[in-house]
Amino acid sequence: MNFIISILFSGFAVSTLILIPWVGVGAFDLRVLFGVIVPYAAMATFFIGIIVRVIDWGKSPVPFRIPTTAGQEWSFPWIKSNPIDNPRGTGGVIVRMILEVLLFRSLFRNTRLEYRNADSSPRIDYEWEKWLWLAALAFHWAFLVIFLRHFRFFMEPIPSFVHLLDNLDGFLQLGVLPFNGLGVPCVYISDLLMLAAVTYLFFRRLYIPQMRYISLPADYFPLFLILALGLTGVLMRYFLRVDITAVKELAIGLFKFSPTVPEGIGVIFYIHLFILSVLIAYFPFSKLMHFAGVFLSPTRNLSNNNRFVRHVNPWDYPVQTHTYDEYEDEFRERMIEVGLPVEKEIEPKEEPKEEPKEEEKE
Amino acid sequence: MYDGGKIIIGLIVGVGLLLSPFIYDAGKAAKAPDPELTAKAKEAKECVAETSYMKSSHMHLLDEWRHTVVRDGERYYKAKNGKVYYKSLQTTCLDCHSNKSKFCDQCHDYVGIDPYCWTCHIEPKENK
Known part of the structure; x- marks a missing residue:
């Protein structure tokens, strides 16, 4: 698909998603629908979808260990092996997975292929390229911090780790800038970082020709959705404030299964909530499932023990075999008769044994 | 399932973490508190701006006041009324x-x- 069409399609979809609650709550006051029913439906879709997909993945056989071996395999004691990049057992796999999940080590190895003419002869170079890793790391960690900070609206009383995160995240106190715009002293670093990173990840798709070529609406749509989620959140915190005690009452009501829709929450909150609902409902059907999939990636979570542990293919059916030994047993006499070489020439010994048996039978 | 034990444990831990607010909040009365007005505030009937604005944006107003007072020396605020x-x-x-x-x-x-109002300002003494 042409990238312009992809972007237009995704942009149109996200704009529509913003308009739905805007009109729904703003014009028709459907607060119960957008504040209770849609979030519950989205959460149900999210949890059921994730469980179904993970179990489906779990049912896929892994007949052979296929870890990427980015280091020397364990073999002889005098050959130095790499226990993390070519793990022999569970310990190495755990370290590898922790580094993968928390620090995106595979992305760190990202290189860029560069074709150039050096001295009128073509050359291909693999260039250092860490920007994707950096932006991805910034984006995911900022998103996690933002998500955990939101627990001040989800939990009552608020757990202490939320206060800690809150203080750390806002400690620059960017609100005290020479201009008077943001209105609160704690301007969160994670907010700015996430928006910047998502914007970078979007422009990266546009700027690099190969990325532009392989990008589909399924790539742009979640990016736009997360961007819209972040922007509505930033708008709600710094510019179009809403009554957040009422917001927390609504959130806690959802988690206690006694939903209430307090009066006087601005439409921007319902837009934010609706985008979030769409995002989590979209999760199980999209590439966003990588948040569970990363734990199940066989190139990372398997130890490289093919050389010393036998892995039996689970869909193997019993195959009738006829080995050479059996073949020779069957045809030995005739093979000797026509002068073919045989492995065992012990016929003279076998005959006297067989004869007494026959005599006994008689 | 293949490696089913590990996958199901992982799934339970992951889903459990995401569902933690449901477990944490269960059975707690978490009604939003209502700010209490003093007799003097009730008598005055109106604040410097309407209640809904004060509820959501009083911090913005205070921030603006601080900026204009401290930086520009403007000491007076003209309300809408x-x-x-x-x-x-x-x-x-x-x-x-x-x-x-x-x-x-x-x-x-x-x-x-x-x-952090009270790192500079003096906290009011309340008669409890």
Whole structure:
């Protein structure tokens, strides 16, 4: 698909998603629908979808260990092996997975292929390229911090780790800038970082020709959705404030299964909530499932023990075999008769044994 | 399932973490607190701006007051209804809302906010 069409399609979809609650709550006051029913439906879709997909993945056989071996395999004691990049057992796999999940080590190895003419002869170079890793790391960690900070609206009383995160995240106190715009002293670093990173990840798709070529609406749509989620959140915190005690009452009501829709929450909150609902409902059907999939990636979570542990293919059916030994047993006499070489020439010994048996039978 | 034990344990841990607010909040009365007005505040009937604005954006107003007072020396605020207020947390706001614990802290604690007003300003003494 042409990238312009992809972007237009995704942009149109996200704009529509913003308009739905805007009109729904703003014009028709459907607060119960957008504040209770849609979030519950989205959460149900999210949890059921994730469980179904993970179990489906779990049912896929892994007949052979296929870890990427980015280091020397364990073999002889005098050959130095790499226990993390070519793990022999569970310990190495755990370290590898922790580094993968928390620090995106595979992305760190990202290189860029560069074709150039050096001295009128073509050359291909693999260039250092860490920007994707950096932006991805910034984006995911900022998103996690933002998500955990939101627990001040989800939990009552608020757990202490939320206060800690809150203080750390806002400690620059960017609100005290020479201009008077943001209105609160704690301007969160994670907010700015996430928006910047998502914007970078979007422009990266546009700027690099190969990325532009392989990008589909399924790539742009979640990016736009997360961007819209972040922007509505930033708008709600710094510019179009809403009554957040009422917001927390609504959130806690959802988690206690006694939903209430307090009066006087601005439409921007319902837009934010609706985008979030769409995002989590979209999760199980999209590439966003990588948040569970990363734990199940066989190139990372398997130890490289093919050389010393036998892995039996689970869909193997019993195959009738006829080995050479059996073949020779069957045809030995005739093979000797026509002068073919045989492995065992012990016929003279076998005959006297067989004869007494026959005599006994008689 | 292949490696089913590990996958199901992982799934339970992951889903459990995401569902933690449901477990944490179960059976807790978590009604939003209502800021209490003092007799003087009730008598005045109106604040420097309408209630809905004050509820959602009082921090913005206070921030603006601080900027304009500290940086520009503008000490007077003209409200929408034409009334002029002296821009001061201690002498204007706290004059009516002298009940900090019932008016400020309740909601701030509820949503986990710890404003740093009182690192410079003097906390009102409440008669409890």
